[in-house]
Amino acid sequence: MSATLVDMLRESVERSPKIEAVIQNDRRISYLALWQQVQSVARHLKKSGIERGDRVALLLENSPEYVSSFYGVLAAGGVAVPLNTQAKARDLANWIGHCDARWLIATSNHPELAGVRELHSLYQTIIVDRNGSHAASSNSDFGWDEVLQENANGMDVNSVLRSSDLAQIIYTSGTTGAAKGVTLSHGNLFANTKSILEYLNLTNRDRVMCVLPFYYSYGNSVLHTHLAVGATVILENSLMYPKVVLEKISTERATGFSGVPSTFALLLSRVKLSEFDLTSLRYLTQAGGAMAPAHIQRLRAELPHVALFVMYGQTEATARIAWLPPEKLGTKLGAVGVAIPGVTMELRDEAGNPVTQGQVGEIWVKGGNIMQGYWNNPKLTAQVLHDGWLKTGDLARQDEDGFFFIVGRSSDMIKTGAHRISPLEIEETLLELDGVAEAAVAGIQDEILGESIKAFLVLRPGRTLEVRAIQAHCLERLPQYKVPKQVEFVSELPRTASGKIKRFMLTGTSQ
Numbered sequence: 480m481s482a483t484l485v486d487m488l489r490e491s492v493e494r495s496p497k498i499e500a501v502i503q504n505d506r507r508i509s510y511l512a513l514w515q516q517v518q519s520v521a522r523h524l525k526k527s528g529i530e531r532g533d534r535v536a537l538l539l540e541n542s543p544e545y546v547s548s549f550y551g552v553l554a555a556g557g558v559a560v561p562l563n564t565q566a567k568a569r570d571l572a573n574w575i576g577h578c579d580a581r582w583l584i585a586t587s588n589h590p591e592l593a594g595v596r597e598l599h600s601l602y603q604t605i606i607v608d609r610n611g612s613h614a615a616s617s618n619s620d621f622g623w624d625e626v627l628q629e630n631a632n633g634m635d636v637n638s639v640l641r642s643s644d645l646a647q648i649i650y651t652s653g654t655t656g657a658a659k660g661v662t663l664s665h666g667n668l669f670a671n672t673k674s675i676l677e678y679l680n681l682t683n684r685d686r687v688m689c690v691l692p693f694y695y696s697y698g699n700s701v702l703h704t705h706l707a708v709g710a711t712v713i714l715e716n717s718l719m720y721p722k723v724v725l726e727k728i729s730t731e732r733a734t735g736f737s738g739v740p741s742t743f744a745l746l747l748s749r750v751k752l753s754e755f756d757l758t759s760l761r762y763l764t765q766a767g768g769a770m771a772p773a774h775i776q777r778l779r780a781e782l783p784h785v786a787l788f789v790m791y792g793q794t795e796a797t798a799r800i801a802w803l804p805p806e807k808l809g810t811k812l813g814a815v816g817v818a819i820p821g822v823t824m825e826l827r828d829e830a831g832n833p834v835t836q837g838q839v840g841e842i843w844v845k846g847g848n849i850m851q852g853y854w855n856n857p858k859l860t861a862q863v864l865h866d867g868w869l870k871t872g873d874l875a876r877q878d879e880d881g882f883f884f885i886v887g888r889s890s891d892m893i894k895t896g897a898h899r900i901s902p903l904e905i906e907e908t909l910l911e912l913d914g915v916a917e918a919a920v921a922g923i924q925d926e927i928l929g930e931s932i933k934a935f936l937v938l939r940p941g942r943t944l945e946v947r948a949i950q951a952h953c954l955e956r957l958p959q960y961k962v963p964k965q966v967e968f969v970s971e972l973p974r975t976a977s978g979k980i981k982r983f984m985l986t987g988t989s990q
Contacts, residue, residue: 520551568594
């Protein structure tokens with residue numbers, strides 16, 4: 480019986496070697512061809528001296544190379560560390576250094592690659608598209624074509640993988656001084672994948688259109704669940720042109736589509752779904768934050784033949800925690816649903832005691848999908864893991880039928896589009912500006928993004944700053960999605976007696 484993602488992929492190859500595994504534009508990679516690439520990557524890493532548990536960083540956009548690299552790292556016994564391709568060199572090098580990754584697989588034309596290599600030394604770099612503008616010349620570099628030649632004899636080179644072995648590290652936030660890496664074992668990834676498959680009922684006849692980046696847990700789970708059953712993953716790396724995405728769903732006869740609330744908000748606001756042939760669609764999945772009930776109702780009205788799965792999760796739970804059966808949308812609108820198979824959810828008070836039905840409490844979760852902890856941070860791990868339970872930081876109530884409704888979160892993380900953003904790193908960047916005395920950042924309601932970033936600044940006496948200059952300063956140091964959309968100058972910031980910022984007062988929400 481399969482017990483790891485590598486085992487599940489191998490079984491898909493054996494069942495359906497000729498089915499298309501990954502499609503990107505005019506590139507169509509069969510399961511057999513994908514498996515051969517996975518084996519090539521694994522063989523190359525083993526010849527290069529990788530040992531069980533060694534970390535390999537991936538600086539790749541969604542692509543067939545990303546998929547074969549990720550699974551190749553796992554097959555070799557290594558730990559995959561996918562990096563946010565929109566991050567700046569400072570953060571990328573910080574994450575690589577924090578997990579002590581000795582290998583990096585990167586696209587040659589990534590704009591931050593040169594900066595990363597200046598800030599952090601690596602044992603070896605594998606360059607995809609070696610002829611790109613940032614092709615490397617170091618003797619420790621290998622081109623992708625060289626790696627693919629490693630599979631000459633066709634023999635599988637998979638390591639013996641244990642369920643408890645570390646498989647992946649996902650960095651959820653962090654600045655140069657504070658990185659937070661969620662550690663996921665092979666057992667975590669396997670358990671979460673099996674649970675999602677149980678309620679989505681995926682088969683090798685499914686074809687999912689994926690616009691979510693694989694370096695986030697949601698996109699990560701979309702990839703793994705579909706490969707586990709031998710389905711087809713169709714890649715489109717941008718929603719800049721929504722019509723292109725919908726046209727591709729139509730022409731490729733996609734059966735599924737996954738998105739965060741802003742994904743569907745963009746589609747509903749910029750295009751008319753009725754103008755496209757979407758009859759092939761069987762299911763939609765939504766996670767990554769609360770979706771406006773009005774958008775849910777519009778989707779149901781415009782796509783009545785499609786099952787919409789509203790879901791809830793956290794990276795620390797591999798991806799998924801709860802799901803709302805599509806048939807319950809009419810009576811449980813606004814709920815995140817019930818625990819996925821194999822997972823237990825409870826609501827507890829600040830002392831860790833269960834709350835009574837109908838009362839608000841923090842969501843605690845237990846199951847095979849719960850992370851091992853934060854990489855090299857036992858103190859932070861101890862704050863959220865207790866006797867196998869994960870404290871999510873999200874506040875919710877449970878109705879008489881057992882459905883959970885999230886009412887807020889104790890964490891200050893901002894969810895904008897598909898991103899989870901720590902206010903601290905933006906505040907630290909703002910405080911680098913000459914003239915800024917204090918800075919606070921909060922998420923404010925945004926119809927498209929769910930939340931957008933607003934900065935509140937207290938200036939030094941006699942100083943003035945232009946909003947455009949502030950945003951330009953941030954853009955030089957942060958990816959665009961972390962740049963404040965709005966800036967407000969205030970005389971003071973609301974704080975608690977202990978000096979902590981009352982962010983709920985900045986956003987105008989109730990505590």
